[in-house]
Amino acid sequence: MLRRVVKDAKLRAKVLERVEEFKLNRVAGESTWYRELVLCILTANSSFFSAFYALQNLGELIFTGTEDQISETLKRSGYRFPNLKAKYIVRSRSYYGRLKNEIGKVAEKDQFEARERIMEIDGIGMKEASHFLRNVGYLDLAIIDRHVLKFFSVFFSEMKMSSKRDYLEIEAIIKAIAASFGTKPGILDVYLWYLKTGKIAK
DSSP states (O other): OHHHHHHOHHHHHHHHHHHHHHHHHHTSOHHHHHHHHHHHHHHTTSOHHHHHHHHHHHTTHHHHOOHHHHHHHHHHTTOSSHHHHHHHHHHHGGGTTTIIIIIHHHHHHOHHHHHHHHTTSTTOOHHHHHHHHHHTTOOSSOOOOHHHHHHTHHHHTTOOOOSHHHHHHHHHHHHHHHHHTTSOHHHHHHHHHHHHHSSOOO
């Protein structure tokens, strides 16, 4: 199934168009990078669509809103964990102005090290940090969640993802799978998302 969609010329063109948008984010301004960071904070333990809807409703509040204002907006959006995520968003502002200049410079040399730096932010784990880097144009890391594990269950049936070591081991396998298709993990994830949702999104 995966091989079929990767080889589909029309779909590949759409996927590569989305990838170009990620690459354009790499040269975008700090506000774009920060919005992507907040999106990834919101996607943790929530669906992407719920997180994206909440981010749209928050608008400029991610930059200027109080914790209470953000929490109330998340509640009105039907978002889970509004109080906790509001706290994380306000705390993450200390990184605003540093994402592109500091983490971006690290990512240019070493995406694994950049991921470690991003994981210092409250509410960001390995999956979210990988997602953030992919969305600002760095494609070498795997975005591993339960849906990805389920899709590749033939490889991971006896593996658990309860530690950083587990994540890295699974990531190595996904990188090998991506390489076998002549692509990168961050691009392979777009195909997996299409298979799950029928959309070129995320």
